[in-house]
Amino acid sequence: QQQVKQSPQSLIVQKGGISIINCAYENTAFDYFPWYQQFPGKGPALLIAIRPDVSEKKEGRFTISFNKSAKQFSLHIMDSQPGDSATYFCAASSKQAGTALIFGKGTTLSVSS
Amino acid sequence: DGGITQSPKYLFRKEGQNVTLSCEQNLNHDAMYWYRQDPGQGLRLIYYSQIVNDFQKGDIAEGYSVSREKKESFPLTVTSAQKNPTAFYLCASGPTGGTDEQYFGPGTRLTVT
Numbered sequence: 001q002q003q004v005k006q007s008p009q010s011l012i013v014q015k016g017g018i019s020i021i022n023c024a025y026e027n028t029a030f031d032y033f034p035w036y037q038q039f040p041g042k043g044p045a046l047l048i049a050i051r052p053d054v055s056e057k058k059e060g061r062f063t064i065s066f067n068k069s070a071k072q073f074s075l076h077i078m079d080s081q082p083g084d085s086a087t088y089f090c091a092a093s094s095k096q097a098g099t100a101l102i103f104g105k106g107t108t109l110s111v112s113s
Numbered sequence: 114d115g116g117i118t119q120s121p122k123y124l125f126r127k128e129g130q131n132v133t134l135s136c137e138q139n140l141n142h143d144a145m146y147w148y149r150q151d152p153g154q155g156l157r158l159i160y161y162s163q164i165v166n167d168f169q170k171g172d173i174a175e176g177y178s179v180s181r182e183k184k185e186s187f188p189l190t191v192t193s194a195q196k197n198p199t200a201f202y203l204c205a206s207g208p209t210g211g212t213d214e215q216y217f218g219p220g221t222r223l224t225v226t
Binding site for chain 2: 006009032034036041042043044045046049089093095100101102103104105106
């Protein structure tokens with residue numbers, strides 16, 4: 001019940017296309033859902049995050065869509081660029097339960113020019 | 114210059130030796146974390162600390178030890194009891210006590226032969 005399942009494992013998108021990465025969770029106590037971006041050899045960087053009181057959050061070309069009833073959330077990267085090529089991790093935590101962030105296994109995105 | 118520093122970036126040790134990885138933050142964050150990253154495994158929580166002089170085991174604490182004597186510092190010792198210590202180790206910190214936002218350091222790549 002503590003798992004966060006992320007798909008796909010890898011993704012290839014044409015420049016200018018939309019990249020979509022999905023995550024699913026079981027624990028209904030989760031109340032914070034961030035996405036991290038990681039370049040090779042670097043630490044993950046917080047990209048965007050959402051809480052369950054909203055269904056969508058947009059920051060620039062990055063959008064999180066959140067479906068509370070389905071216990072799913074996704075990251076959409078609009079107008080994908082070669083510089084977006086990286087590994088993306090979703091995560092979830094519960095302040096009520098006092099859990100630290102639980103991460104998905106990551107999606108490696110390659111944007112071809 | 115604020116942030117999280119990890120040193121060294123690369124570390125090489127012989128099997129059977131203990132090794133300590135450094136993590137320092139000047140963000141005045143209460144919570145600090147250690148994760149291990151292996152290819153295809155995502156980020157797995159080793160230990161975390163919500164306050165000075167207190168820490169909790171994560172999912173894969175066996176073979177590791179930590180201390181939290183100062184708010185700014187959370188060193189991780191990889192002991193000889195850790196069966197497969199070669200990995201990329203990431204330290205993170207967060208402003209609240211144990212959940213929500215986490216910010217990562219640049220990581221230390223440990224190779225044990």
